[in-house]
Amino acid sequence: MKLAALQLRATDDRTETIGRAADLIDAAADQGTRILLLPELFAVPFVQPEPDLDYFRYAEGLDGPSNRMAAERSKRHRMTVVSSIFEAGQVPGVYHNTACTYVDGELKSVYRKSHLPFSNGFPEKFYFQPGGTEPDVVQTGETGVGTIICYERHFPELSRVVALRGGSVLCVPVASASAPMREVFQLELRAHAVFNGLFVICANRVGTEGTKEYFGLSAVYGPDGDVLAQAADDRDDVAVAEVDLDLVDRSRRRRPFLRDRRPELYGRVTRMEPET
Template sequence: MAEATFESVESVLEKHLPPEEYDKVRNVIYGRECGTLELNPDAVEHAKKHNFQLKGYRMSADAEELRPPRIVRVGLVQNQIVLPTTEPVAAQKEALGKRIESIVDAAALCGVNVICFQETWNMPFAFCTRERSPWAEFAESAEHGPTVQLCQQMARRHNMVIVSPILERDEGDLLWNAAVVVSNSGAVLGKTRKNHIPRVGDFNESTYYMESRLGHPVFQTQFGRIAVNICYGRHHPLNWLVYAANGADVVFNPSATVAGLSEPLWHVEARNAAVANSYFTCAINRVGTEMFPNEFTSGDKKPAHKDLGHFYGSSYVSAPDGSRTPVSLLLVSSAPTCSPLCPCRASRGQRTASWWPNWTSTSAVR
């Protein structure tokens, strides 16, 4: 398990390399450097008051003579649960709802146009336990449930598109790992579901839900064409490819993944997808360690335990040219990652054309 005191690869390099060497090494590893975005002082103060952090970055492009830039600010939220998993379901959902509202308020002050939360953001990631109760009670309607209603209110209030990954219960009483897309006018544009379900170690998700039957939808919003590739789908290159074939400008990857096998891959997969498919990618992970009331095992010869592992955060955005925002692994007090990015039109990168859109990115870490 990664040490909680290890903030990021960048911080270690910066600490131990002379400035000139650090800049060269960083550019070789991560591509051209992203500029820092100046954040609204009111947003910074709001974040401080509510105990989370904001970070902002800019991805820009050369100005064109005939076409004005289209700036899009994208917010990524990496967060940890608020109450212990032993608290009543209603109390846990209410606390997370209030938490996310305060984060969205800060994102609005930063001018964010599209915000995406982490996988099943309004509950603990309890699928490792294989228990029905109480975790199935967190499931709700993607179209009419209390969580989508909250998101509709926030979207209308802030003129913001919201991507809300939840545990869905459909009209046939089946559960799905889903993401609801709410327009900046508060209308539900649609939903997508997790295409690939892990059956590895403690990721016992197929106990609760199965693979999506909805394909690879792309949603037209006022700020561009967006898609949502939920968590485990990032391991499958053809999954990313179909979103490109369907016209996505930006693909979000809301996740819940822990140290171990996935961490070395985490910094590569979404970035590689951006390069291979000529769109922007936004990788989002939760933070913290979630302890459950009962011990569980997963038939992998490991002793019984009460946690899935440590969620290491490290949310970031990648551009089609391979450049990437810095990451923040985890903060003990977790923080939202509100990333304003600006893709004007779908950037096809300097590899394939002589232009690509401007991006700016702000990040919040809870």
């Protein structure tokens, strides 16, 4: 089957940005893509270093224009599309950074980013309320897909949850522009793939937004940490990789990290107060 990471430059014109994203989904579908990932909050500019009350104008409901396009293209092409939106919650004044997984046009999962930064020019805690659930794994009919969002790639516990819940594909929508992070960006994603025996799809933005220069590097990684496909580094693009899902089982037999876990020794990881 084929997996795809869609890389996109967002502008203030949400309708125009969504249109370009739709065209790229069509192009990926023409290549036989079965699972496609969009970047974090793909249809609108991302947050700037200083909190901005005007930014809330970009919020939309789960049935807003960004997800309507993702659902329509998912149904049209009979594929799985993982969308990402600035969600206006049902409670007034509550907002989330939300990933939605559509399978053949049907909404199968709503995952709200649970780990939010307020550092390196990303004051997300000002805008978003954190989610309170672990990542879902959606069965697409071909494989299991789980999603974590951007900053959460720094927390290996979350991708391990996806693996333990039976996921074979980990989706990581990101908005990554930090120069220090670029140095370890692909190292982290390759590590998630190897530690868990997963395919990893990472979709980033590209281009200049305010003070930020998004560096792209959208790619698909194999369970051995190989870069199977990577988008162009300076423009909208879609990276499509043909994969063999049997590699997941083979890698987990060859590197049986899930088998050899010792959860009874890891209590310190989840305790709020460390023991002395």
